[in-house]
Amino acid sequence: MSRILDSGDIDRALKRIAHEIIERNQGISDLLLLGIPTRGAILSERLARVISSIEGGIPSGTLDVTLHRDDLRLRPPRPLSPTSIPSIGIEGKIVVLVDDVLYSGRTIRAALDALGEIGRPKSVQLAVLVDRGHRELPIRADFVGKNIPTSASEKVSVLLQEIDGQDGVDIEAAK
């Protein structure tokens, strides 16, 4: 197992992504962040704090995609995570989805479906901490903390203080 991002790297990546989001959208008007549970939701909150410190308050919420996944029948039943959409809603807004690892792209497809059930945003962007490649769908991220070339047999784990007691991104070879 080797550590590819430590706590400082994660902080710097989030700061850069925050600046990029503000730059791309020329400010934060009509912008809101939606994290995909579990770790995407935490990253989304951190990102919201960074953006708030630069540009002012930004609404942040969570979006559970479990009910829209296409692999439900391949695994044991998954528990649901909370969905909380900021009170301003997503209609006509720019939604930035936040997740920890971008891999097959299937979670993001599910998130786009889940979003479509709630309303019609003006546009949807995607921020991820790690992009490890191996896409199975035509989906890409707008903001990436770090691109990590991996083989499909490797395992990438994102650890966050709030859940795991420490910050870091590890990569592990297949057993």
Add this chain to the structure above:
Amino acid sequence: MNHLLSVNDLSKEAAISLLTTARELGVVSEGGHKKLPTLRGRSVVNLFFEDSTRTRISFESAAKRLSADVINFSAKGSSVSKGESLKDTAQTLQAMGADAVVIRHGASGAAQRLADSGWISASVINAGDGTHEHPTQALLDAFTIAEKLEISNFEFTGLRVGIVGDILHSRVARSNVLLLQKLGAQVTLIAPPTLIPVGVHSWGVDVNFDFDSAVGNLDVVMMLRIQSERMNELFFPSAREYSRSYGLDKLRLDRMTARSIVMHPGPMNRGLEISADSADSQKSVVLSQVKNGVLVRMAVLYQLLSGASSL
């Protein structure tokens, strides 16, 4: 978990997980986006050998909100009235490719029989079997209690629940006693001695024959329906006498504590076990029970049908 036949199939953790899932489903199915694609292509059969309105509609609505196909089967007007056995009916449904069978039957243990017999491979959900159990009713009652009394973690320690009425014949009472105790609540059964089952001392509940002495000390008063077919069996002298001793009237309602709630699984006999005042009061959560029933049944269907079938 392949089937839901009894509350005893659920550990405390599994029950809380179901209730939490129901709450999340409540969040995502509100605000207009009511239909979820999760169980698309699965089919759910409602196999009802006894009359039912709300349970059948509730299961149907739950399945449809998760995009499952629903086939309704009621014994009246079916081959059952021509004498078809449960086995043949079940195998017919199996041949049609049912993924889940929701069964209500007048015989205690019918759901268990269907699940254990090897007749079908579908998941079996008990929607009431004789005087045995009705687990989804207990789940929706627990969900409603948590919602109304703002107990977000479903830990009911210290909560005082009174179940009033025909305990002897009530599958709702049996399932509720099991689940409420699992969650930590203290349950008191309130009924005339003739309507208390034999062996109730082994249930770990309090029994009180005097509703008036109990009503002021309860957080939840759960009224049970007096089934009209029991009226002639001499469990109590007359409907009016029952109503006077064990009905929830205005006087008893006024003696309940400020935050307490009144529940009823329905259908209500207004003027018998519950007065119109009580049924329509601020404390009555009957309609929330109906609404939450759909969420809880969605959670059960999600839990049983969404995962890999081998598990």
